[in-house]
Amino acid sequence: MELDDWFLTPLERGNTSSGIDDRGGFVRGWTEGNRVEVLIDGTAYFGRLLETSSSLERGDLLAFTDWQGDADERLVGPGTAIGRLLADLAGRGVHVRGLLWRSHPRLAHFGEEANMELAKAVDAAGGEVLLDERVRYGGSHHQKLVIMRRVSQPDDDVAFVGGIDLSHGRHDDSHHRGDEQAVKIDAKYGLRPPWHDVQLEVHGPAITDLEHSFCERWQDPTPLDHRNPWRKALRAFTRQPGHPQDRPWPARVVSRAESGPHAIQVLRTYPAKRPAYPFARAGERSIARAYIKAFSRARRLVYLEDQYLWSHHAAGALADALRRSPDLHVVAVVPRYPDRDGRLSGAASRIGRERAIEVMRAAGGDRVAIYDLENTIGIPIYVHAKNCIIDDVWMIAGSDNLNRRSWTHDSELSCSIIDSTLDKRHPADPAALGDGARELARETRLRLWREHLERDEDHDADLIDPSEGFAAMAASADALDAWHAGSPAEPRPPGHLRRHVPDQVPRNARWAAEAMYKVMLDPDGRPRGMRHNNEL
Numbered sequence: 001m002e003l004d005d006w007f008l009t010p011l012e013r014g015n016t017s018s019g020i021d022d023r024g025g026f027v028r029g030w031t032e033g034n035r036v037e038v039l040i041d042g043t044a045y046f047g048r049l050l051e052t053s054s055s056l057e058r059g060d061l062l063a064f065t066d067w068q069g070d071a072d073e074r075l076v077g078p079g080t081a082i083g084r085l086l087a088d089l090a091g092r093g094v095h096v097r098g099l100l101w102r103s104h105p106r107l108a109h110f111g112e113e114a115n116m117e118l119a120k121a122v123d124a125a126g127g128e129v130l131l132d133e134r135v136r137y138g139g140s141h142h143q144k145l146v147i148m149r150r151v152s153q154p155d156d157d158v159a160f161v162g163g164i165d166l167s168h169g170r171h172d173d174s175h176h177r178g179d180e181q182a183v184k185i186d187a188k189y190g191l192r193p194p195w196h197d198v199q200l201e202v203h204g205p206a207i208t209d210l211e212h213s214f215c216e217r218w219q220d221p222t223p224l225d226h227r228n229p230w231r232k233a234l235r236a237f238t239r240q241p242g243h244p245q246d247r248p249w250p251a252r253v254v255s256r257a258e259s260g261p262h263a264i265q266v267l268r269t270y271p272a273k274r275p276a277y278p279f280a281r282a283g284e285r286s287i288a289r290a291y292i293k294a295f296s297r298a299r300r301l302v303y304l305e306d307q308y309l310w311s312h313h314a315a316g317a318l319a320d321a322l323r324r325s326p327d328l329h330v331v332a333v334v335p336r337y338p339d340r341d342g343r344l345s346g347a348a349s350r351i352g353r354e355r356a357i358e359v360m361r362a363a364g365g366d367r368v369a370i371y372d373l374e375n376t377i378g379i380p381i382y383v384h385a386k387n388c389i390i391d392d393v394w395m396i397a398g399s400d401n402l403n404r405r406s407w408t409h410d411s412e413l414s415c416s417i418i419d420s421t422l423d424k425r426h427p428a429d430p431a432a433l434g435d436g437a438r439e440l441a442r443e444t445r446l447r448l449w450r451e452h453l454e455r456d457e458d459h460d461a462d463l464i465d466p467s468e469g470f471a472a473m474a475a476s477a478d479a480l481d482a483w484h485a486g487s488p489a490e491p492r493p494p495g496h497l498r499r500h501v502p503d504q505v506p507r508n509a510r511w512a513a514e515a516m517y518k519v520m521l522d523p524d525g526r527p528r529g530m531r532h533n534n535e536l
Helices: 042-053 082-091 112-124 206-218 229-238 286-297 312-324 343-367 404-409 439-453 466-485 507-521 528-533
Strands: 031-040 061-066 095-101 128-132 145-149 158-162 198-203 262-270 301-305 329-333 368-374 380-383 387-390 394-398 412-419 497-499
Touching: 031 042, 031 206, 031 412, 031 439, 042 082, 042 145, 042 158, 042 198, 061 206, 082 095, 082 112, 095 112, 095 206, 112 128, 145 206, 158 206, 158 394, 158 412, 198 206, 198 394, 198 412, 206 262, 206 412, 262 286, 262 404, 286 312, 286 387, 286 394, 286 404, 286 412, 301 439, 301 466, 312 343, 312 404, 329 343, 329 466, 343 368, 343 507, 368 466, 387 439, 394 439, 412 439, 439 466, 466 497
Parallel strands: 061 095, 095 128, 301 329, 329 368
Antiparallel strands: 031 198, 031 262, 061 145, 145 158, 158 198, 262 412, 301 387, 368 380, 368 497, 387 394, 394 412
16 A cells, blocks of 8 residues: 555645645655544543643743634643643743634624633733634634644654634543533533544654644734724734734754654645635645545445534545445444524534435445434533544544535644554455555544443454444444333433434425525635536
């Protein structure tokens, strides 16, 4: 197997405006010699974030991007609020640089006030956090990245990338009792919504690519916000600059030591917009292209966790794979309800997923299984994770969802990974393509499935084979569904999985729901020619 059987070549990335694939004398779309730890759920991520940042010293760097940050969100317990942590680091001479989406007011269910509060707290201590609205109309900056770079110990550099914001609601664990600092979503998730998510901890040369992505945005000379009197006055009130300040970027001390066996490709989404991003003049859609390429190589199992699962491009590519490979199974874990499940907003959220599932099931029938999750007291778990594993070889995790917005319209950041270490457990080569099974991809899938099935670490022998694991997932979900349909006096079967049975969009609501879905929820950020030709 060659890595470019799965990874994108620089030409396939399709963005000649960026230097992310320039390796100083040669061009390659990925780095090797990395080490990745997969952090499942927010408690694991927040604990590692606090642990790794506590040793930063004067002159070191902490750079981050986020969709929303709440200054008072506690990483571990009292005294560990993220705003206080970042301010303390800035106060002792660490270079703290942040790019937060400027967002919209709380009344519209967004986080402008929270992001502003976090930026002010860090800036007052000597850091620099910018509220960034350099997006396509109706878009957002959705990337979730933290980079820590040490001047004196570059081998200890680390980055975190994935789906977890530094905000309320994310601090949950495998028991899924929810974050004490809850976020308000649809009432069916309760007062303290359970939350499932994934973040990657990255060591090695891929950190250079992640930092390159941060710096491209940081150094963009485009004004940070719209040029109107209201926005100008608001920036003056909050002492936010119109552009990133002309401060020298901390010198990069590059570690030459390889950290581990993992090859990583850093993938992004940027929309086509005016004024154009200087690093993506026609946008970038490498996340979408990476998924489509990987789906084309799938033979036995595609496992997805996704907040939306709306993409007709993804559904079409999976349908093609299901028709081509009669042994292929697709498993997807999604939220039971939209986070905003109003009469129109809920219908608009369902209509894209309804169509995508129909396309896949038309091609694969009962080889396609869609599940949602609930905790042990029956409260639905909100699935915010954005990850995929194919044939226990290729895996991806990041900020992007499987929808048109994430693939074309908002800024997104994800990493695809291939482990050079083979997993020798049977089947040793599930797809029979000579790719083998890879330890990180397989073990990540098994960890996720053990969590969803409420199994111990050593209880997964029937999950290793894709077909047997598919059947075990179905049996667990069917048992829990039957318990709910029968007598609650009987002991509850173990597991969190339920068959996903969404409410159908009423016929008389479809027109309005379709319009809202296309215009507001899932807009298209491609250049006009690509939209016309339906290309990515």
